[in-house]
Amino acid sequence: MPKENRKRGRRDEQKKRKREHGDEQEPSKRHRKSVDDNAPLEDEVPYPEAAIDGVTHPGEMPFYGMLEEEEQNYFKQADEQLELNQFEGPEDRALFLESVYREADGKELKIANSQSCSRLMERLIILSTPEQLKSLFQKFSGHFLHLVQHRFASHCCEALFIHAAPVVTQELAKPVLAHTPPSSDPNELVVSMENLFIYTLTELQGYMGFLMTDRFASHVVRVLLIVLAGLPLEKSSSKSTTQSKKKEKITVAGADKAQEWSLERRNVPQSFTDALEKLINDSVAGLDTATLRALATHPTGNPTLQLLLQLELTHFGKSRAKDEQSVFHRLLPDDPLTKGTDSESFINGLVYDAIGSRLLETIIEHAPGKMFKAIHGEFFKERMGSLARNEIASYVCGKILERLNAEDLDDAMRQIVEQIPGLVERNRTAVIRTLIERCAVRNVDTTRIKAQLEAAYSGSNGFEVTRILKLHEAPSDDGKADAKHAHPSSPEKVHGSLLAQAMIAVPGPLGNLIFDALAGLGAPLSLQVARDPVASRTLQMALTSPNASTIFRRKVIQQLYGHVGELALDPAGSRVVDAVWEGTHGLAFIRERIAEELAENEASLRESFVGRAVWRNWRMDLYKRRRGDWVKQSRYTAGNDGFQSFPETNGFTPNNHQNGRHRSAIEVARQKHAAAKAAQAKEESKKPKKEKEKDTQKEKHKHASSATSSKGKGKAPVVA
Numbered sequence: 001m002p003k004e005n006r007k008r009g010r011r012d013e014q015k016k017r018k019r020e021h022g023d024e025q026e027p028s029k030r031h032r033k034s035v036d037d038n039a040p041l042e043d044e045v046p047y048p049e050a051a052i053d054g055v056t057h058p059g060e061m062p063f064y065g066m067l068e069e070e071e072q073n074y075f076k077q078a079d080e081q082l083e084l085n086q087f088e089g090p091e092d093r094a095l096f097l098e099s100v101y102r103e104a105d106g107k108e109l110k111i112a113n114s115q116s117c118s119r120l121m122e123r124l125i126i127l128s129t130p131e132q133l134k135s136l137f138q139k140f141s142g143h144f145l146h147l148v149q150h151r152f153a154s155h156c157c158e159a160l161f162i163h164a165a166p167v168v169t170q171e172l173a174k175p176v177l178a179h180t181p182p183s184s185d186p187n188e189l190v191v192s193m194e195n196l197f198i199y200t201l202t203e204l205q206g207y208m209g210f211l212m213t214d215r216f217a218s219h220v221v222r223v224l225l226i227v228l229a230g231l232p233l234e235k236s237s238s239k240s241t242t243q244s245k246k247k248e249k250i251t252v253a254g255a256d257k258a259q260e261w262s263l264e265r266r267n268v269p270q271s272f273t274d275a276l277e278k279l280i281n282d283s284v285a286g287l288d289t290a291t292l293r294a295l296a297t298h299p300t301g302n303p304t305l306q307l308l309l310q311l312e313l314t315h316f317g318k319s320r321a322k323d324e325q326s327v328f329h330r331l332l333p334d335d336p337l338t339k340g341t342d343s344e345s346f347i348n349g350l351v352y353d354a355i356g357s358r359l360l361e362t363i364i365e366h367a368p369g370k371m372f373k374a375i376h377g378e379f380f381k382e383r384m385g386s387l388a389r390n391e392i393a394s395y396v397c398g399k400i401l402e403r404l405n406a407e408d409l410d411d412a413m414r415q416i417v418e419q420i421p422g423l424v425e426r427n428r429t430a431v432i433r434t435l436i437e438r439c440a441v442r443n444v445d446t447t448r449i450k451a452q453l454e455a456a457y458s459g460s461n462g463f464e465v466t467r468i469l470k471l472h473e474a475p476s477d478d479g480k481a482d483a484k485h486a487h488p489s490s491p492e493k494v495h496g497s498l499l500a501q502a503m504i505a506v507p508g509p510l511g512n513l514i515f516d517a518l519a520g521l522g523a524p525l526s527l528q529v530a531r532d533p534v535a536s537r538t539l540q541m542a543l544t545s546p547n548a549s550t551i552f553r554r555k556v557i558q559q560l561y562g563h564v565g566e567l568a569l570d571p572a573g574s575r576v577v578d579a580v581w582e583g584t585h586g587l588a589f590i591r592e593r594i595a596e597e598l599a600e601n602e603a604s605l606r607e608s609f610v611g612r613a614v615w616r617n618w619r620m621d622l623y624k625r626r627r628g629d630w631v632k633q634s635r636y637t638a639g640n641d642g643f644q645s646f647p648e649t650n651g652f653t654p655n656n657h658q659n660g661r662h663r664s665a666i667e668v669a670r671q672k673h674a675a676a677k678a679a680q681a682k683e684e685s686k687k688p689k690k691e692k693e694k695d696t697q698k699e700k701h702k703h704a705s706s707a708t709s710s711k712g713k714g715k716a717p718v719v720a
Contacts, residue, residue: 148216209284296359519552543576553583568598568615569608
C-alpha cells in the first residue's frame with residue numbers, strides 16, 4: 001500500500017498559496033470554476049456555537065458583493081507596497097494612501113469582507129490620519145452589526161476601534177479638533193470620533209448577549225469594552241484576552257511603534273463611562289444565574305465574561321458586587337457564601353476546569369475583601385496543598401496566595417511546602433515562585449521552603465542550580481556545544497529561571513542557595529549559563545542583586561576571565577557583560593580588567609551589533625582615548641560607598657567607608673596621607689602674605705636657574 005505523501009512545512013506552503021491566489025481555496029479533488037469570497041473555507045475547524053438561549057439573534061449576514069479581478073490585483077499590489085513601506089518619505093506615502101482611498105471609495109465593505117484584501121484595509125487603518133479614520137468609520141456605520149461577525153471584516157473593526165481611540169482623547173483635550181472639517185472638503189459635515197463610537201454602540205445595542213459568544217464578534221466586543229474604559233491594550237500582554245491565537249499579525253515595515261496594535265491608558269469622555277455601564281448591563285440583561293454560569297465554561301464567552309467582571313469591579317467600585325443586577329451578584333447570589341450552597345458547587349466546578357478556572361482567578365483577584373475572605377475561608381483554606389498539586393488549580397492557588405495576609409499565608413505555606421518535592425519532579429514551579437514572592441512581601445519565614453528546595457534540587461555536589469535552570473548536558477570546555485542544542489523557549493526552563501530569580505530576591509538562606517551554587521559552578525558551566533538565553537537572566541539578576549555579596553560577585557566574574565570578548569558577541573552573553581558593569585560595584589580593579597579584555601577585542605566587537613552595544617554601554621571609546629576620565633566616571637557611576645580605588649591611585653574620599661566598617665591597613669595609610677596633605681594646605685593658608693610672596697619668588701628663581709642649566713644640554717629655554 002503506498003504511503004501518504006508527507007512533507008515538512010506543508011502548512012506554511014498552504015498559507016502562502018492562499019495569500020498568492022487570494023480568494024481561491026486550496027485545490028481539492030473536484031475543481032471549482034468559481035469560489036465565493038464569503039464562502040467558508042474547507043479547512044475551517046468546527047467551533048462551538050452560541051451557548052445561551054433567550055438572546056436576540058441578528059438577521060442573516062448580507063452579501064456586499066465581490067471585487068472584480070482587476071480591482072483585486074490593484075489592491076493586492078497596494079497591500080504589498082504598504083507592507084514593504086519603501087517610500088521616499090512620509091509625503092510620498094501620504095499621496096499613495098490618498099490614491100488608494102480614492103480607488104476604494106464605495107468599495108470599503110467589499111474590501112473588508114474579502115479574504116485577500118482585508119489585510120489592505122487593516123494596513124490602511126494603521127497608517128491613516130484622523131480624518132481618514134473618521135471617513136472610514138462613517139462608511140462602516142450602519143453595518144457594524146454584520147461586520148463584527150465576519151471572519152475577515154471583524155479584524156478590520158478591531159483595528160479601526162484601536163486606532164480611533166487615541167483620536168477621542170485628542171479631541172477631548174482640544175475640542176477644536178472635533179469640529180474642524182477636513183482640508184479636502186471644508187463644507188463636509190463634521191462628526192466627532194466620540195459620537196461615531198456612540199453611534200456604533202447604539203447599533204450593537206440589544207445584541208450583546210449573542211455577540212459575546214460569537215466566534216468573531218466576541219473579540220471585537222472585548223476591544224470595544226477596553227476602548228470605552230480607557231484601559232491600556234498591549235498586544236503582548238492582552239492578546240489572549242482580546243484577540244484570537246490565530247490572529248495574523250498585520251504590520252508595516254518601519255512604521256512607528258505608536259502605530260502598532262497597542263493603546264496606552266488614556267482619558268475618556270463621560271459619555272464613554274456611561275456607555276460602558278450600559279454595555280455591561282446590556283450584555284447580561286435577561287440572563288439568569290444558571291445561564292450566566294454556563295458562559296463560565298464556554299470557550300468564547302468566558303474571556304468576555306472575565307472582562308465584564310473585571311471592569312465592573314475596578315471601574316465602578318467593588319461596592320457594585322452588592323447590586324443584585326451586577327454580573328458578580330448574578331454569578332454568586334448566595335449571601336453569605338457557605339458550604340452547601342449553589343455557589344459552592346459552582347466554584348468547585350470551576351477550580352479544575354481548564355476554561356472556568358480563568359474566571360475563578362478573575363473573581364479571586366477582584367472580589368471585595370470581605371467576599372474574598374469568605375471564599376478563602378469556606379472553600380480553600382484547608383485545601384491549599386491539594387490545589388497546588390493540581391496542574392490547573394495551581395493557578396487559582398497562586399491568585400489566592402497574592403491576597404492572603406501574613407497569618408493565612410504562613411498557614412498556606414506549611415501546606416504547600418509538603419508538596420514541593422512532587423511539584424519539582426513534575427516541573428510545576430510557578431506556584432512555588434508565587435509563594436516565595438508573597439512570603440518576601442509579608443515577611444514570612446522561608447526556612448521551610450529553603451530546606452525543601454535544597455533537598456529537591458540536591459545532587460552529588462549538594463544543591464545544584466543547573467537542575468533548576470535545566471542545564472543537564474555536560475558542557476564543553478568553553479560552554480559552546482550546549483548552547484547550540486538548547487531549547488531556550490521550553491516552559492520548564494523559563495519557570496525554572498523565574499524560580500531561581502525569585503529566590504535571589506529574598507535575602508538570607510534562600511537566596512544564598514543560588515549565590516553559593518553559582519559561585520561554585522566553575523568556568524565551563526558559568527559560560528554555559530551566560531550563553532543560555534533563559535538561564536543567563538538568572539546570572540544577570542545575581543550580579544546586580546543588592547543581596548549579592550562582594551565575594552560572590554568577585555568569584556563569578558573571575559570565572560568569565562578570558563571569555564569576555566566571546567560573551568560580548570553572544571546575544572545572551574552580551575547582557576551578562578552589561579550586568580558585570582553593575583556587578584563590579586566596589587571592585588574597580590576587576591572592572592578595569594574586564595575593560596582591558598574588551599579593548600583587546602575591539603575589532604570583533606565593532607563588527608557585531610550586540611558587540612557595539614556592549615562597547616557603548618561600557619563607554620569604551622572614552623576608555624581608549626582618555627583612560628583617566630573613564631576611571632573617574634566609572635567610580636562615579638558605581639557610587640563611592642564601598643568602592644575600592646584602583647591599585648595605582650592614591651586618592652582618598654571620606655565617603656569611601658561606611659560607618660562602623662573595619663578598614664584595612666592600606667585604607668588607614670591612605671587616610672593618614674590625605675589627612676597630612678589637608679593639614680599642610682591648612683598651614684599654608686595661615687602664612688602671612690609676605691611669606692607667601694617670598695616663597696613664590698624662590699620658586700620662580702628655582703625655575704629660572706633650571707632653565708639656564710638646560711641650555712648646555714641643547715634644550716631651548718621655556719619662556720612663560
